[in-house]
Amino acid sequence: MSEPLLPTDPASIGGHRLLARLGAGGMGVVYLGRTEAGALAAVKVIQAEYAHEPDFRARFRREVETARRVTSPWAVPVTGADPDADEPWLATAFVPGPSLEEAVARHGPLPTRSVRVLGRMLAAALREVHAAGLVHRDVKPANVLLAVDGPRLIDFGIARATDETAITSADMVVGTPGFLSPEQAEARGAAVGPASDIFSLGCLLAYAASGRPPFGTGTADALLYRTVHDEPDLSGIDAEEDMEDTGGVELLTLLRLCLAKDPADRPTAEQIGTVLLVEDSVPEGGQIDWLPEDIVRIIADRSAEMLALPDIEPTVAEAPEVRETPEDAQPASPGRRRLLLASGAAVLMAAGGTAAWAVLRDEDKGPSASGARRWAIGVQADLSGTRRTAGQGQERGARLAVEQFNSRKDKPFELTLKTSDDGGSAERAPAAAKKLIQDEDVLAVLGPSNDETAQAVLGTYDEALLPLLSVTVGGLILTSKEYRSFLQCRASDPILSMALAVRLAGQKGARLPGLLQDRTAQTYSWDSAQSTTLMLRSHGLPPYPRVIPADTEDVEPVVTDMLRAGIDSFVYSGYAPGAARVARALATAGFDGPRLAPQAVLDPEFLKRAGEAAEGWLISSSFVDPSAVPAAKAFTTAFRKRYDATPGYYAAEAYDTVNLVLQELLKATKGKRPPGRKELVGLLRKSRYKGVTKEFTFRPTDGQFTGWGVSLHRVEGGRFRYVGEAASRV
């Protein structure tokens, strides 16, 4: 976002009339300026105090020289510079679009096709950089701006000639950890060559494709260590299905090549462009649609904001400096608007200050440091562990809700989505929680991933009174303690099992249900068996129960015993692998009465292991299949449009939950200020929200879900088919 000029800002620099501030850092300011010819430019100005340091000025001069030596459509052209001025400045073409870093942080990973285009064009830019005898040395998402016609590589602040001897001390690491090559991480000065940029490009593309840096996040030391010693984490980057007409190699293959530890094993920028990513979607004539629609839309949104710039700069109009250029001092005059509009495509594409923050290397401070608060919704989920599909579904659903909020004209402020990956592990969960809790812009969090991580972090969220809303946590034990900031946004595990009993009790002629508690699933099976039995008994239908020890492989004797007892239906309390064994035993015995199980069995593993024997099983769940729910039609359509994919389990629930938060946020927002975390907790627990999946209500004392929202799925044709909402009473 841009900000108005301050009264102390100059009116013009180097022939550029300054229009707004794009960003500011410790060493200088970046302005949006316009050349006399009318073109927009980002003008970076170094503060005089730094300019007095000879080293600094030398470095700045080198940056200017370097930038001028690179001529590529995918690098930002220098339009003017004066490194010897009292306040040295450098002007580059004003590049429309957010940085790759911001785009991914706000919109999630880019589609594979976009990543391939990005890779190809950045490789072309690097080819020019390397051909000019330079190494960029700081290729990272913040240094790539996204425009409608392609990316732009910016910031040559630390680039240097390949034949130049290291000017920095030998053990000094230069660049941005997480995107550095192993040789940079180890400060092996002489070994840092063009191949180093290729490694960074690999990191950057992996980030674009998965939303996560391949060597994780954390302290610089940890990142550098992992860069040198660990294999990159490329999980979440899907293998491409349709490679026939593209030629070249799969993205994953390219990334592995670029991320080779030995510089000699990496491809050159030239090879990437001519051999590895031959194709396809390289823009011809500048007109392509390589970016997802929503990023294009955000670029357009921002351009509207840029157009409004003169309107919101009364101080500029009154500032004495501005009188020197009176033609510019006509705020909101139609002529001015026309002039800006007339500068054409560039203005339409004009993006906010992100471009400038990236130009101001070292000084990126993120949105909240630059004035207006960027409030955020957090997501703590399993984005990289064994159940990452469910986590990613939640992230996508939540993101869609936030984007739709941001596109509303009457929004009091814009929101961002901040994710924190707990990997589904109780060990990682506290750090993931801390990240969101310490971020004061985060108003509420969707998560965490599961019962175990919840155990590990509920107390921490509670202390911070940060609203924590989960669509996945369902264990009874959790709710036996009253937490102050937790809201369970789903039917609990016992409820899901009670629903099975209600279903059986509602069937005509039901006589003797069989119930099998498989202790392999420990507390879960106990919980399920207790709940089912209790509910069956209360409907005058006491079951014939059996309990088997953990890890019982041979279930046939028990199943035979149950059949001999005359059971006419079957409820299994446990996990998918055990359910599959039981399903096979029942099928072998020719049992075709109702067979039911709770949510843990809604798992591909059950289908795989049980095969034909899974057919007809009925399974309860706390989530819907949005594609099959009429009320979720608009959501499903928007989701498909946004992600080019069908929403998976939990995506719609996450979408609803974030919308619930937004509803309460809006209620209590005063002016442009949202309610505090604590106030929001109280509001949420008293709230009622009709979502696309279910109605949300809570018990105010402990945040327990008091709605229903239980679905049934039946195995048909080797897959889970959504049946509909389960009955809540007979």
Place this chain on the structure above:
Amino acid sequence: MLRVYRRRVRLCVGVLATGLILAGCSGGGGDGTAKPAGSGPTGSKGPTASGDTRSSPAPSPSATGLDFTPDPGRAPKTRAEALRLARAIAAAPARWGPGFVKRSPYESDPAFRPVLDTDCVWQLKPLPATVLATLTRYSELPAEDGKGPIRVAAVVTVHRTVKDADWEMAGTLEEALRCPDQQLRQGERITELGSLGAGFGLMGNLTAEDMLTEGGKYYSDELGGPHHYYSTQSRMGQVTVAAFGKGSKGRSMDEVNTALLQGAGAMVSAAESELGASE
């Protein structure tokens, strides 16, 4: 006979209200540092790519694991060895707390054990082949000052194999599901029985390889009711130890539970020292 216990065990059990609600419990060394309920280490046995997000909690050997390694050489193999072991473990009156005395009869006939029949009535039956020995000892804190007695029972069962003992634990859980109302003997019954089982590391079970608790209401022709009824059962290798406690007029739930946990803890310690490898 002097017995040195390897460690003092304070049992950690949930207080089971009737039906579903069960609070967490504390335990371990009695220093208040027990893990929260359900915080067991995470295993890998659960569903994998499920719509469900749970991971399967399962015990795993670790630094915080169970401080008990069975010594195969000390495992009883004959009925005589098993009965000697049962006698060594089954809690005598002093183990339940000060003031406890033997009831009469004090010990059960080791040739029989109680079995819950299809009508939910307990019957004495001959030992099955899978059980080497079983022994029940009855003690009580006698009635005094207008308060009724606290009656407790200690049951030790020595199975031929660990697997047999595992099935006994499962069977106990099954009984509560099948018969929430049970007749203990003529004139004595329990109602609204609920049970909970948890492997090591789960639900606060930090003392035994497997453990279960039961709670309900006790009625007797002699003592009236409803009174508090509570029991725990722990498995160490092929041996299970159970403690049953029944309240009466003027006795709080806490008094009963305290006695029960002391007796049960003593038996778990004894089982560990009788069966465990020496350190």
